[in-house]
């Protein structure tokens with residue numbers, strides 16, 4: 001055996017111990033009263049079978065020797081009845097206490113898990129598939145672990161008390177049988193622990209299958225994909241892919257189940273042989289007169305008593321081990337290092353009064369990905385509107401993510417009033433920014449909530465919500481909804497009170513709601529609009545840009561748009577190509593330069609005019625070119 005093996009085992013044991021301590025701590029903190037009451041019930045329940053067997057032996061011995069007085073009959077009867085009542089009632093009390101504890105633990109664990117996820121201020125961790133797998137395991141099993149661990153420990157304690165009592169009896173009556181029964185349990189314990197490790201490894205491994213299975217199932221039943229699934233006839237295709245994932249999972253489970261079944265059956269056989277040997281031995285000594293009938297009865301109760309208690313302990317240890325291994329994933333998420341370094345003493349984030357500077361910014365999503373930004377130098381001066389244009393994939397939205405500090409540049413720096421974003425508190429920085437993301441969220445909430453989440457401090461102020469909606473051109477649409485601003489904007493949920501279904505907004509209407517959300521933060525220092533008008537009709541777009549002009553007065557804004565007409569009034573237009581700034585200037589300067597911007601602008605404006613004789617000679621692009 002290599003010297004690394006014991007070290008690995010020690011590390012595993014130390015990790016398990018740490019997880020166990022954390023899990024117990026959580027269970028006790030979540031439900032101290034229920035846990036204490038459960039401990040008392042457990043001790044009582046553990047003592048009951050041994051005391052019952054002992055009283056039964058006394059009854060049999062007294063009966064066979066003929067010395068049972070009326071007083072003893074009453075005493076033994078009352079004792080047996082009390083023990084019977086305890087054995088009958090306490091399991092129900094324990095079930096109730098366990099349910100109470102499970103609920104309390106579930107609340108506490110979830111609260112900690114989601115608080116931990118919120119600590120990841122960036123996006124990289126959430127976009128890592130391996131971390132997502134772990135997060136899913138933590139979500140599904142983290143809340144079970146501590147409760148289950150406490151429950152299993154108490155059950156094991158109950159078995160241990162019972163076993164100790166019966167073992168005492170066995171040792172007194174037949175030490176070799178006691179040793180045999182104990183030895184028979186050792187392989188069970190070892191094999192059970194090994195099987196558990198395999199099961200947990202399999203469960204983690206299956207998580208990826210499960211997420212894909214859920215993904216295909218969601219495509220089949222969810223609303224977002226319903227149109228394409230029907231039109232393209234994808235139901236069968238996605239159904240087959242879902243079943244393939246399910247088959248993959250079941251094949252792994254099947255292999256492990258078979259292995260477990262074989263191991264359990266062999267171990268059961270071993271236990272039966274040990275018990276049989278012990279019984280033959282005791283009946284033998286009873287026949288020779290060295291034991292009473294009561295002793296035989298007690299022995300007959302003690303052997304299966306020890307065995308079932310041992311099996312119980314091994315089973316409980318197995319489940320505890322499994323719960324611990326699963327809980328370790330929860331622990332790993334809760335204790336994960338922050339995804340972005342946060343300064344111990346963040347610099348204050350001042351109001352924007354001079355500029356935001358990007359200096360030689362290089363960025364890629366990971367070392368395996370290509371560079372997305374390659375040495376970008378850019379200034380966003382206070383009070384100006386900078387427009388960012390470029391072809392698909394040029395890196396525009398990525399630059400927005402860096403400005404919000406969802407990621408850090410790999411090289412170079414972004415400075416806010418001269419301070420590197422890495423030295424600021426991300427929350428304080430984001431407080432100063434209002435954004436409409438290209439892939440903005442459509443929340444399955446009411447219209448008022450959909451706007452209010454833009455600034456929770458103003459969410460209850462209906463006048464401010466209306467003003468933001470008016471600025472985004474959404475007020476009229478929302479007013480006409482069945483319940484006005486209180487209408488649910490979804491078909492996924494209905495109003496819990498009267499079952500009133502929500503409504504579905506059009507793409508452009510949603511975009512106005514998202515704009516209203518950003519306008520609720522309009523007093524922020526930097527307003528970023530990533531494709532704010534892509535879904536709007538021509539009239540609404542014209543209207544929006546007029547409003548934006550008013551709103552931008554005195555504010556600093558970054559505008560991203562493929563519609564060059566929408567950015568022509570910007571103070572500075574920056575053309576990004578494959579992560580590099582290739583042109584910069586105002587609209588007139590860029591047109592005069594006759595470069596990439598001028599070509600793109602000519603191309604777009606040509607599309608709005610009747611083609612002249614030269615232009616109508618042929619299409620720029622036909623479907624056959626694709």
Ligand SMILES: Nc1ncnc2c1ncn2[C@@H]1O[C@H](COP(=O)(O)OP(=O)(O)OP(=O)(O)O)[C@@H](O)[C@H]1O
Pocket residue numbers: 127365369372390391392393394395396397398399438
């Ligand atoms: N989370 C991510 N992980 C890995 N690569 C990404 C991620 N997000 C974007 N990319 C890649 O980065 C490049 C730039 O994407 P980005 O969204 O910044 O382009 P864009 O200029 O905004 O494009 P568009 O005009 O189409 O919105 C693309 O090649 C894209 O595939």
